[in-house]
Amino acid sequence: MSIAERKVDGLDVIAIAGDVEASFAPTAGMVGCSLLHRGEELLGQRGGLARYVSHRSTMGIPLLYPWANRLSSTHFEVAGREVVLDGEPPARDPNGLPIHGLLSADSGWRVDRLESRDDGGVLGASLDLGERPDLLAAFPFPHRLRLEATVSGSKLTIAATVHANGGKAVPISFGFHPYLRLPKVERRDWEIDVPVREQLVLDERELPTGERVEANVDAGPLGERTFDDGFAAPMDRAPFVLSGGGHRIALTFDAGYPYAQVYAPPDDDVIAYEPMTAPTNALVRGGSELPLLEPGESYTAVFSIQVS
Numbered sequence: 001m002s003i004a005e006r007k008v009d010g011l012d013v014i015a016i017a018g019d020v021e022a023s024f025a026p027t028a029g030m031v032g033c034s035l036l037h038r039g040e041e042l043l044g045q046r047g048g049l050a051r052y053v054s055h056r057s058t059m060g061i062p063l064l065y066p067w068a069n070r071l072s073s074t075h076f077e078v079a080g081r082e083v084v085l086d087g088e089p090p091a092r093d094p095n096g097l098p099i100h101g102l103l104s105a106d107s108g109w110r111v112d113r114l115e116s117r118d119d120g121g122v123l124g125a126s127l128d129l130g131e132r133p134d135l136l137a138a139f140p141f142p143h144r145l146r147l148e149a150t151v152s153g154s155k156l157t158i159a160a161t162v163h164a165n166g167g168k169a170v171p172i173s174f175g176f177h178p179y180l181r182l183p184k185v186e187r188r189d190w191e192i193d194v195p196v197r198e199q200l201v202l203d204e205r206e207l208p209t210g211e212r213v214e215a216n217v218d219a220g221p222l223g224e225r226t227f228d229d230g231f232a233a234p235m236d237r238a239p240f241v242l243s244g245g246g247h248r249i250a251l252t253f254d255a256g257y258p259y260a261q262v263y264a265p266p267d268d269d270v271i272a273y274e275p276m277t278a279p280t281n282a283l284v285r286g287g288s289e290l291p292l293l294e295p296g297e298s299y300t301a302v303f304s305i306q307v308s
Helices: 048-055 135-138
Strands: 002-008 012-018 018-024 030-038 074-076 081-082 109-117 120-128 146-154 154-163 191-193 197-200 208-214 227-232 240-244 245-253 257-263 273-278 298-307
Touching: 002 109, 002 120, 002 146, 012 030, 018 146, 018 154, 030 048, 030 154, 030 227, 030 298, 109 146, 240 273, 245 273
Parallel strands: none
Antiparallel strands: 002 012, 012 018, 012 120, 018 030, 074 081, 109 120, 120 146, 146 154, 154 298, 191 240, 197 208, 197 227, 227 257, 240 245, 245 298, 257 273
C-alpha cells in the first residue's frame, strides 16, 4: 500500500494504491486520471491527460464545477447576483451552450493532505475561489472548495466540500463525470444496472423541461443502447453497476447527490454514471431544486466506486 508521485504527459500526478490504484492530477483540475484494478484501466482516457489540459476535453473522473453539464444561457441572475459568462467558459456543447463548468484542468489546486494507510491512503486538495478574480468574474460567489480522495482496499471515495467563507450565499450545482469502461470486453457485452425510478424530461437542447416521468432501465447487456439522460438518484443509495470480464464496478451516491445523469455514447466505449447536486441548468432555472449554501455553512457531497 503506498502513495506515489509521478509524471503523466509532463504533469504531476499522485497515485494512491490499495487493492485499486487511483491517480489524480492536482495541477490539472484534480481530475481523476486513472483507476487501475489488477493492472487494468477502468476509466475512459478519451484522448488522455494532455488533451484534457489543452482542449478541456473530459476524461477519467473530471469535476464539473460550478455547474454540471450544460446551461441554457450565458447571462442570468441567481441568488441575487448577476452571472455573465461572455467569453467563458472554454467548453461549449454542439448547440453552443456553456458546458462542464469553469474548473476544467484548472492549475490552482493546492494539496493539503497526503496520508498513507495500511489499505490505501488519502489525498486532499483545496481551491479558494475568493482568491481568484478570474473565476469570480464569471461566478461571483466567493467560497472555498475542497476535494478529498480516499482509497481503502478496492474502494475509491471522493468527497467534495464547499465552504461559504465569503459572506455570501453560494448556489450548489456541481457534479462529476466518471467515465467507466471494462477492459477486454466488447461494449455490447457490458452488463449494466441503472436503479432509477424517475426520469427528467429533456427538450431538444437536452435541458430539463421541469416534467418528470416514471423510469425503468432494464438491467442486462448494454448492447446497442445509448444514454444521455437525467434522473432522480435512487432514494435507497442502490449502486449503479457496470460488470463483465471479471470486473464489477459499483458506483454509489453516498451523500449530497440527489440527481444523476447517465451517459453512454454510440461512438466511445465508456459509460458515465454522473452524480449531481442539482439538475442540469439549475443555476439558470433556480427554484427549489437548486441548493443555496448560506454564509458560513458547508455542503459536502460524496460518491464512491467499489471494484470487485
